[in-house]
Amino acid sequence: MRVSRKIKAICLLLVLALAAFPVMAQGGRENSAPSGPVEIKIATWTSNPDQIALLNSFVEEFAAKEGIEISAEFESIEFGEYNTRLSLELQGTEAPDVFWVLETSAPAFIQSGLLAELDAELAEYNPDDFFPKAMELWQKDGKTYAVPFSTSPFFILYNADLFAAAGIETPEELVAEGNWNWDTFREASKAIKDATGVWGYQTVDGGGYDVRILHNLCPIIRSYGGDAWTSDGEILINSPESVAAVQLFHDMVYDDGSVVPPGDQSNFFAGAAAMTAAQVSRVSNLAQADFAWGVAPMPSGPMGDVPVTGQAGIGAFSKGDNVEIAKKLVAYMTSESCVARMAGIWPPARNTVLQSPDFLTSQPLLTSDQMSAAVASSIETGRVLPSHVMYPQIEVESRIVWDRLWTPDADVQTVLDGVADVYAKYIK
Amino acid sequence: MRGKRSKLERGEALTGYLFILPQMLGFLILVLVPLVMIFMYSFESRNLLFGNMGFTGIDNYKTLIEDDLFFLTLRNTIVFSLGVVPLNLVLSLALALYLGANAAGAKVVRSVIFLPVITSGVAWAIVFTYLFQGGTAGPINYILSLVGIEGPNWLHEKGWAMFAVVISRVLKNLGMNVLIFMGAVLNLPQDVLEAGRIDGATKPRLFWSIKLPLLMPSILMVMIVTVIGSMRVFDTIKLMTDGGPEGSTMVLVYYIYHQAFRTFNIGYAAAVAVVLFVIVLILTIIQWSLRRRASFYED
Numbered sequence: 001m002r003v004s005r006k007i008k009a010i011c012l013l014l015v016l017a018l019a020a021f022p023v024m025a026q027g028g029r030e031n032s033a034p035s036g037p038v039e040i041k042i043a044t045w046t047s048n049p050d051q052i053a054l055l056n057s058f059v060e061e062f063a064a065k066e067g068i069e070i071s072a073e074f075e076s077i078e079f080g081e082y083n084t085r086l087s088l089e090l091q092g093t094e095a096p097d098v099f100w101v102l103e104t105s106a107p108a109f110i111q112s113g114l115l116a117e118l119d120a121e122l123a124e125y126n127p128d129d130f131f132p133k134a135m136e137l138w139q140k141d142g143k144t145y146a147v148p149f150s151t152s153p154f155f156i157l158y159n160a161d162l163f164a165a166a167g168i169e170t171p172e173e174l175v176a177e178g179n180w181n182w183d184t185f186r187e188a189s190k191a192i193k194d195a196t197g198v199w200g201y202q203t204v205d206g207g208g209y210d211v212r213i214l215h216n217l218c219p220i221i222r223s224y225g226g227d228a229w230t231s232d233g234e235i236l237i238n239s240p241e242s243v244a245a246v247q248l249f250h251d252m253v254y255d256d257g258s259v260v261p262p263g264d265q266s267n268f269f270a271g272a273a274a275m276t277a278a279q280v281s282r283v284s285n286l287a288q289a290d291f292a293w294g295v296a297p298m299p300s301g302p303m304g305d306v307p308v309t310g311q312a313g314i315g316a317f318s319k320g321d322n323v324e325i326a327k328k329l330v331a332y333m334t335s336e337s338c339v340a341r342m343a344g345i346w347p348p349a350r351n352t353v354l355q356s357p358d359f360l361t362s363q364p365l366l367t368s369d370q371m372s373a374a375v376a377s378s379i380e381t382g383r384v385l386p387s388h389v390m391y392p393q394i395e396v397e398s399r400i401v402w403d404r405l406w407t408p409d410a411d412v413q414t415v416l417d418g419v420a421d422v423y424a425k426y427i428k
Numbered sequence: 429m430r431g432k433r434s435k436l437e438r439g440e441a442l443t444g445y446l447f448i449l450p451q452m453l454g455f456l457i458l459v460l461v462p463l464v465m466i467f468m469y470s471f472e473s474r475n476l477l478f479g480n481m482g483f484t485g486i487d488n489y490k491t492l493i494e495d496d497l498f499f500l501t502l503r504n505t506i507v508f509s510l511g512v513v514p515l516n517l518v519l520s521l522a523l524a525l526y527l528g529a530n531a532a533g534a535k536v537v538r539s540v541i542f543l544p545v546i547t548s549g550v551a552w553a554i555v556f557t558y559l560f561q562g563g564t565a566g567p568i569n570y571i572l573s574l575v576g577i578e579g580p581n582w583l584h585e586k587g588w589a590m591f592a593v594v595i596s597r598v599l600k601n602l603g604m605n606v607l608i609f610m611g612a613v614l615n616l617p618q619d620v621l622e623a624g625r626i627d628g629a630t631k632p633r634l635f636w637s638i639k640l641p642l643l644m645p646s647i648l649m650v651m652i653v654t655v656i657g658s659m660r661v662f663d664t665i666k667l668m669t670d671g672g673p674e675g676s677t678m679v680l681v682y683y684i685y686h687q688a689f690r691t692f693n694i695g696y697a698a699a700v701a702v703v704l705f706v707i708v709l710i711l712t713i714i715q716w717s718l719r720r721r722a723s724f725y726e727d
Contacts, residue, residue, distance in 0.1 A: 084689040087476045108692075112477035209584075210670065262584040262673075263562040392691045397497070403673040406584060 037069035038322055040329065043086055043096035047076035048284065051345060055333070062332040068325070080211050083392065090114055095317055097326040098333075101146050103311040104214075106137050107389040115145040116318035121331035122147065126352075129336065134349035137384055138313050146315030147334040150346030152279040153309045153378035154204065154219055156185075156299070160292035162274040163188070166195035171275070171296035175373065182220060182245075185275075185299040186252055192274040193258040199266050200258035202273035205282075209262040213402055214385050219277065219308045220245040223301025228386045228423070235423045238416040245301070246405070247412045254408040262406045279310055280375055281345050283365050295370045297378065307378030310385065312346070347375055354379055390426040398422040463705075469698035476692035488699035498700060500675055501683040504590070508679055509658040511594035516654050517647065520602050524609030525639070538610075542603035549600065553667035556596040557583065560668070586676045589669050593677050597664050601657065605650050612646035613639075648719045652712060659708050680704045 040059065046052065052074050063070040075096060077085045083105050089095050101109055109115055119127070122144060138146045156171055163170045168191050174180040189200025203209065208216030214228060221227060226242030229235045236242055253259045266272035269285045277298070286293055298307065314333060316326035332338065339348045344362035348354050354376060360368040388394060401418040404410055433441070470488055473481040492498050523541060527534045544552060562581030564570050569579030582592040616639060624638050662681045665671060671678035671686065678686070680700065688697035
């Protein structure tokens with residue numbers, strides 16, 4: 001019968017298609033038999049090839065030390081999307097074995113149980129060498145869940161040519177005079193804008209109005225004696241000191257018109273702004289700069305020098321297939337030897353590395369004096385940005401209130417009261 | 429009452445079902461199962477980092493009713509749709525009528541108008557972010573400054589941000605609708621139009637009394653697709669404004685993304701997604717029922 005032949009043919013095709021489906025769905029995944037190299041996936045937010053190569057060299061050394069073969073895959077996720085992508089991957093089958101952790105999300109990641117405990121593995125590499133203050137964020141109930149591979153203070157990078165064109169003293173000269181503070185910073189920014197037409201200041205990575213709002217404002221706020229919130233849950237974002245600090249920045253943007261405003265893509269590294277706040281890892285962007293540049297610590301405020309450090313940790317996925325190897329790898333990558341070699345990019349939280357004379361020459365683009373003044377002196381005393389287990393919620397909800405600040409006639413106190421209300425909702 | 433089907437009929441019916449089986453399997457696995465899971469998640473306290481913390485009944489929906497941000501995003505979604513849909517329909521219909529009349533430069537305009545459709549949405553949004561920069565750094569504000577107008581900080585001022593996003597979105601998708609309308613315009617029965625002209629109908633009269641009613645099925649179909657598309661906008665918002673300033677461009681889909689992947693609150697995001705699903709479903713039903721009434725010439 002014709003129909004039955006047709007049906008048979010279709011059935012055959014269907015069976016073939018269905019049989020092929022699981023094969024295709026595997027996407028050509030290699031046989032996961034234990035033979036062959038151990039596959040380790042490492043998630044970072046850097047895509048700098050030199051930095052990836054350095055990290056890969058650590059993996060190779062570790063593999064040689066352990067007598068195993070490791071095939072490392074580095075996944076670079078854009079900074080703004082890092083937490084989103086990482087948290088999704090950690091729920092799926094393509095989860096990284098080792099991953100960087102943002103300081104602001106450290107408490108949430110630790111509490112979620114996604115980070116493996118590392119104390120046993122770290123014991124081999126002198127864990128007492130880490131500054132206790134630098135480890136606070138990465139520990140819970142006396143156990144370590146990630147290790148800070150970078151404890152990097154914020155400092156000011158400046159375009160010396162623009163300072164010369166405006167005929168004013170450079171930040172380094174002002175530091176030498178003991179006159180480098182937020183008022184002289186503001187005056188310099190305005191003088192350059194007035195004299196040259198170039199913006200005086202660009203916020204950190206241009207994200208100071210949104211994704212990096214606390215990176216931008218916390219150095220000013222803390223040096224004025226304020227803070228976002230304290231570790232014991234006191235909310236200080238609308239204190240008089242915080243308001244005065246934020247008012248200063250707001251006036252720079254809207255009264256002086258000297259700061260790259262929201263929505264403007266002018267970039268310090270392209271010569272379109274005279275100063276920016278940065279960390280050591282950004283200095284490599286100046287390797288090809290066609291202008292003279294210099295480095296100075298963040299300006300001081302009424303409370304003196306109050307350095308702010310940005311931290312980043314590295315941890316092992318607790319539910320990964322290779323969790324034991326991943327834990328050992330994390331411990332090795334944060335050993336004294338590796339930290340010393342990373343120090344020129346990501347400043348160390350290890351005392352021996354920080355005290356070593358080699359540290360001051362570890363960043364080839366910075367002189368020993370610059371490393372000492374802008375980086376080394378701030379690491380021990382610097383404080384990390386505020387964090388909280390509910391930070392993702394705090395960040396999303398407070399952002400809507402922060403946005404009200406970025407209009408010329410914004411009332412700073414009112415806006416910060418609104419931000420404090422959001423903080424209070426989550427921080428108890 | 430239908431009689432019992434013959435063996436031949438049953439065989440043919442089976443052939444038909446087998447033909448649609450692959451499509452149905454795809455629908456079941458990739459659409460229906462996730463849809464059902466979304467409904468289930470909406471009754472759970474589920475977190476992307478912490479996993480499922482248990483069945484919570486209608487708690488997520490209770491939270492939703494008390495969530496000011498949800499109602500802000502709902503309002504923003506309506507504003508966005510009210511901006512995009514009429515503008516898109518009017519412009520695309522006008523362009524289709526112009527191009528369908530084989531006016532001067534029609535071929536060039538037809539190609540240019542379709543270019544944004546084949547351009548990546550990400551690239552389009554990045555270019556428009558550059559164009560809409562504040563101060564005089566952005567090309568749009570620079571051109572405005574040449575005629576003495578100080579342009580706003582488009583993407584960072586409440587009000588203007590939504591306007592800029594709507595313009596970007598309308599221009600991006602215009603070409604597809606123009607293409608659909610052009611097909612309809614070129615298929616307009618020439619004898620009816622000719623009869624109208626012989627009877628002395630002016631161009632506006634021809635449009636309002638003959639062309640528009642004949643085009644109504646296409647208009648309604650395009651309207652449904654555009655409304656649903658506007659409800660699902662994501663990339664434009666993500667890249668141009670990130671939902672700001674002050675949440676003024678935070679639309680429902682972007683709010684779902686925020687809740688699910690930025691605050692990791694999958695359960696609550698699922699509840700918002702269910703609400704969006706119901707809204708789109710109701711709108712679609714309304715528009716399909718209108719289609720029957722407004723399509724004078726549809727069989």
